[in-house]
Amino acid sequence: MSWQTSPFDWNQARAFLTTAEAGSMSAAARSLGLTQPTLSRQVAALEEALGVVLFDRVGRSLAITPTGIELLDQFRTMGEAAASIALAASGQSQAIEGQVCITASDALAAYFLPPILMCLKDLAPGIEIEVLASNDIRDLRRREADIAIRHARPDQPELIAKLVRTSSAHFYAATSYLDRHGRPETAADLADATFVGFAPVERLIAGLNSCGLALTRAQFKVVTDNGVVAGELIRQGFGIGVMPKEFAVLLPGLEPVLPDLVALPVPFWLTTHRELLTSRRIRVVYDLLAEAFS
Amino acid sequence: MSWQTSPFDWNQARAFLTTAEAGSMSAAARSLGLTQPTLSRQVAALEEALGVVLFDRVGRSLAITPTGIELLDQFRTMGEAAASIALAASGQSQAIEGQVCITASDALAAYFLPPILMCLKDLAPGIEIEVLASNDIRDLRRREADIAIRHARPDQPELIAKLVRTSSAHFYAATSYLDRHGRPETAADLADATFVGFAPVERLIAGLNSCGLALTRAQFKVVTDNGVVAGELIRQGFGIGVMPKEFAVLLPGLEPVLPDLVALPVPFWLTTHRELLTSRRIRVVYDLLAEAFS
DNA sequence: GCCAGCTCATGCGTTTTTGTATAACGCAAA
DNA sequence: TTTGCGTTATACAAAAACGCATGAGCTGGC
Structure with missing residues (x-):
């Protein structure tokens, strides 16, 4: 299964696409926040990697070759997918909605969480909470839960832990x-x-x-x-x-x-995994819990 | 028109895609011909750039997050487009078919080329030759022709010129x-x-x-x-x-x-542009002309 | 016709990335 | 339990890429 995904540098693909759409390497460089020599070299490297000539350098503005035109559509597909990824990722990281799983001891879950969750329901209606009432030490790294409320500091250093009370x-x-x-x-x-x-x-x-x-x-x-x-x-x-x-x-x-x-x-230790750093919905719940306990 | 094509490094996208499909960063590194630390850093950088967590690092094998699964389809689209580009480019550079335009003086075109072109027709039936009989100095860099036969060395150093006789x-x-x-x-x-x-x-x-x-x-x-x-x-x-x-x-x-x-x-100077270096069909014609004149 | 403004290519110093080596860790088998 | 093989993350040296400055060339306007 060692099939090469692609024999060329994907950034060079971006360089070509931007150049083709901008009409010149200088314009593409400005658009990408790079310098013109960098773009020039990236396009040249892509041509060598693919074994085709994509642009003819003719004085001022360069002209795309028939070969380049032939391939341009697929480069556009790549670009659209990339843009779509960026968009979706932005949505993923910003949306305050989705499921958040909290694990806590049964007593905590029964007596402490209800009022906090009531408050959360008003604060972020899009969030769906799952409560795992258990005295077992659930492993956050395996995503059995997103947030854990424990009475001991977790021994896994990659988890984010906060002593809230x-x-x-x-x-x-x-x-x-x-x-x-x-x-x-x-x-x-x-x-x-x-x-x-x-x-x-x-x-x-x-x-x-x-x-x-x-x-x-x-x-x-x-x-x-x-x-x-x-x-x-x-x-x-x-x-x-x-x-x-x-x-x-x-x-x-x-x-x-x-x-x-x-x-x-x-x-009282509030614990979560790395996704807290970026997931808006987990952070909302985490912050509310931290405030409620402090 | 300074719209960013995408806010993340496309090579990092390739790193993520390969990692997701290979199941581990080490495997992805082997597949891409990179080292595991490089892959690890690229994926981490992509996560930071997109503001999402794509993998949970859980001991041995890592697990893709729901966010990662959500985005994976679009990454696959990128990858397929890249593979398609590589395939098409390989075909482009290898196919011995298509048009080749030769410019020569009218006398050369009238008396010299016909037997050579007859020979070429048998040698590479897929090639379509266009003959531009003209004493004007046609500009190869503008693609008015692919190959020129002249009686003077071209003054443009980026052209490939060969003194065949x-x-x-x-x-x-x-x-x-x-x-x-x-x-x-x-x-x-x-x-x-x-x-x-x-x-x-x-x-x-x-x-x-x-x-x-x-x-x-x-x-x-x-x-x-x-x-x-x-x-x-x-x-x-x-x-x-x-x-x-x-x-x-x-x-x-x-x-x-x-x-x-x-x-x-x-x-007798045989002249062509840079694409000779990679275009199979142009090289076939060029080599035949060179042999015919020598 | 000549100059201004733009283009792309190249050389050199610096920054960034990559690779090698290493450590920490988890799982499976002895 | 312990050993071995697998994984990922980190420290430092080497390599590659980048940016700046510069040169050369074409285009368009004065």
């Missing part, structure tokens, strides 16, 4: 639970409390205990990998759970538990 | 004339002879007298600018005339007159 997670519990089991006032009061865990639970326990606690795996009567499920368990009084304060304020009937004792750092 | 012109007369007026044996015998002149006659007389003669304008009872007319006048016994020996042998009934006394140099 640094929050903290604390203990929360439902008022009904606290009414039944009492409101803990020291770390020791947590020793016989019931907890709602979030997978991977070992890392969660390690993080909490590094804050000065001594929790055991047995205290986590339920563990889920789904943030919405965990939130509902907490809200309905199953036990005490850890969640970023941004989520807690959205769930009615929750009270903070020992808020000064436990504070796990929760960074 | 150096002959000499002598006095000739018809047997009927010599029978009536006697056969001159010395220069003095020419003092009262009648001559047939060829325009410009002053230059002719000057040339002859530099050979040791003393001819006067009055002895040229007839002057013509047409070689065939002059030849016929001589052949039919009007008087003595000067002609290259190649012509004399073609005219029956002519005898040389003082052949050792007068010998004007007559070079």
